[in-house]
Amino acid sequence: MAKETVLVVCPGRGTYNAPELGYLARHHAGSEWLARFDAMREQAGKETLSALDGAVKFTPAHLRGDNAAPLIHACAYLDFLGLDRERFEIVAVTGNSMGWYTALACAGAVAGEHGFAIADGMGVNSQKHEPGGQAVLVLVDEDWKVDPALRRAVEAAMARHGVMPSIRLGGMLVVAGGEAALDALEKDLPALARPPMRLAGHGPFHTPLMQASSDAARAQFPEEWFGQPQVPLIDGRGKVWRRFESARHDLWDYTFGHQILAPYDFTAAMTVGIREFAPDRVVLLGPGETLGGAIGQMLVALDWLDISSRAVFAARQGEDPFLIGMGRPSQRGIVIP
Incomplete structure (x- = not known):
């Protein structure tokens, strides 16, 4: 066999x-x-x-x-x-x-x-590492599809606050940066299926x-x-x-x-x-x-x-x-x- x-x-x-x-x-x-x-x-x-x-x-x-x-x-x-x-x-x-x-x-x-x-x-x-952490952003809808416009809006908000991509994870995006930058990003994001989730005990992995x-x-x-x-x-x-x-x-x-x-x-x-x-x-x-x-x-x-x-x-x-x-x-x- x-x-x-x-x-x-x-x-x-x-x-x-x-x-x-x-x-x-x-x-x-x-x-x-x-x-x-x-x-x-x-x-x-x-x-x-x-x-x-x-x-x-x-x-x-x-x-x-x-x-x-x-x-x-x-x-x-x-x-x-x-x-x-x-x-x-x-x-x-x-x-x-x-x-x-x-x-x-x-x-x-x-x-x-x-x-x-x-x-x-x-x-x-x-x-x-330098001060900072990670947060998970869920970009998919309930059917596991990602709206390209939503992804672009999230990336634009990241750029405004100096938050960096950390891990590309299917319909999710793990982002990283300083705590103040992550706080500012969360207030500036478009509506997501779930609120951003800050990862406890994680540093700004996969960034400079x-x-x-x-x-x-x-x-x-x-x-x-x-x-x-x-x-x-x-x-x-x-x-x-x-x-x-x-x-x-x-x-x-x-x-x-x-x-x-x-x-x-x-x-x-x-x-x-x-x-x-x-x-x-x-x-x-x-x-x-x-x-x-x-x-x-x-x-x-x-x-x-x-x-x-x-x-x-x-x-x-x-x-x-x-x-x-x-x-x-x-x-x-x-x-x-």
């Missing part, structure tokens, strides 16, 4: 919340890799992932970058290792924002230990305000950790890094330069992944499933597999899901042996 082809997506910050507490214990108890990650944290004088994941209750400490980033990376990477390779062929890997570091490890561009060290270290480095984080990363993580991906790796511009075509220095330079300082276009990454590799399914690694809606919105925008609306997407997901979210118990079993 021919294997089904899958595009693997690695999630970023904001995907380990109260419902995900205990994710590692539920799905990866006894994992050799989890033990390695715990040992690396313990050696560095940090709380282990098992302790954080096994806390009695979810606290604001779980949302701090130095805890959230390694927790999310470990959940996603261990999910990736658990995929049924007898049934599924991974044709490409991508990620959203911080998920790029996980994608590097999943694609084999860095070793598993180095991938965790990068995610863990960047959880700390991401807190080194993150220069200190970029500088720290370049000093901390050696170029020698990087190699050629074993499967195609799609970055936050939609560029595909392929085996035998990827230079170590270029991949290192992108990871700690452009990827930190410029907008992350997850929409472009997914569009390239779907159009160029035409996978039988998309697998969204855990924890959580907050990226599912954004991916669905992209499928609607592409009219992929005749998925032309939110209702059509929901119907397709109910019958034979094209998008498999490993953070969703009803779908996880599809891809785990």
